Amino acid sequence: MISFEISPEMKMLTETLERFVLKEVVPLEGVVEERGYLPDELRDPVKKKAMELGLFALGMPTEVGGGGLSAVELCLADEKIGWVSNALSRHIFGQMYPMLLECTGSQREKYLLPNVQGLKKCAMAITEPGAGSDAASIATTATRSGSDFVLNGTKHFISDGDTCDFVVVLAVTDPALRARGGISLFLVDKDTPGFAVGRTQKMMGMRGCNQVEMVFDSCRIPETQLLGKLGDGFRIIQKTLGKVRLGNIGARAIGMASRVLELSRVYATERVQFGKPIGDYQMVQKMIADMALDIYAARNMVLNAAWDLDQGRDAREKVAMVKVYCSEMAGRVADLGIQIFGGMGYTTDLPLERIYRDCRVMRIYDGTSEIHRIQIAKSVMRNGLLLD
Helix, strand or coil: CCCCCCCHHHHHHHHHHHHHHHHHHHHHHHHHHHHCCCCHHHHHHHHHHHHHCCCCCCCCCHHHCCCCCCHHHHHHHHHHHCCCCHHHHHHHHCCCCHHHHHCCCHHHHHHHHHHHCCCCCEEEECCECCECCCHHHCCCEEEEECCEEEEEEEEEEEECCCCCCEEEEEEECCCCCHHHCCEEEEEEECCCCCEEEEEECCCCCCCCCCEEEEEEEEEEEEHHHEECCCCEHHHHHHHHHHHHHHHHHHHHHHHHHHHHHHHHHHHHHHCEECCEEHHHCHHHHHHHHHHHHHHHHHHHHHHHHHHHHHCCCCCHHHHHHHHHHHHHHHHHHHHHHHHHHHHHHHCCCCCHHHHHHHHHHHHCCCCCHHHHHHHHHHHHHHHCCCCC
16 A cells, blocks of 8 residues: 555645745845855854754755755755745755765764854755766866875866855865776865865856865865765765755745745736636646646655655665656746746746746756766666566
8 A cells, every 4th residue: 555645744844835935034035146156144044943943955865964864855844945046045944965974073063063053054065067977077186195195186067166164075085097987075164274165156047056176276175074974975965965956946946836836826817818717728727737747746756755765665766757857847837837827937036037047047056957867868778668
């Protein structure tokens, strides 16, 4: 017997999240769009409320102070969080990178626990000018020098790199092995000599979540800053990105699309043209139906892949499918929403144009749609379609 029932506790959590997002967080979107950032005096009280309600760091284990949600539960929560802009979701609910769970000893007290408690912000530095979707081709190096490592290289498109307290850096430690045991992760404090934040790279969307360059010029760090084992960086990234992609991309794309659908549904019942609501016209009904179909399909894909992760299964093929389908689905739904609203949908008076801009990058970061399609095709050619 397969059950799709949500536990009473999880239902209560999602309802609490929905109320909190709509009442406390959505009203801040205009400020972020206008100023390009969220002032501390507006962020801190709302973040504090989220923490008091147990809505912060939901995907991290309870033993380190997180919400302890399973992959399925986190996706249900992230769908509600997806109703607001990416910048606000990071500011209010925390941006937690599961690779920090590799912290040991004093690293836990210095980095992991303060991050989960909302006291320190972490950025993730993987992407480089010459290495985007192909993370294994990074050029940043970490060379041994006595009991230290010396970092050299440049990263870019680093989210929150301008406001983080520390950064997790992916670097080559053995050029001969590279992805087969020659790439490692390092924890680097913002004030470390030789580490500098470069220019902010202006984007068409994602306002309030700045993307910056990072430069490591003979940046010396002690070997105690190694995260995980030497040469284990690429494996850690691959192991942890699945849950991140399902929540931050798959589920939040559904949240974005669901908000567009709800706005469109209400508008289609209220907007009158030629003597009747536009929702009575079949062309508009088709657009509404297509949006609903896309969201329903995406939600089932996300939850099925998340369930596999919770069972300890290898869900890489499904996660790749989710990444492609949900990111592209959000773009289709946002486009239809603007079409239903007509001229008003194109204005900054409504959140539709912001959602349209924000969701476009989802087809690019964390692996482009093309890269994931290649991975899916290779898996199918090798093993067939493994969707049991």
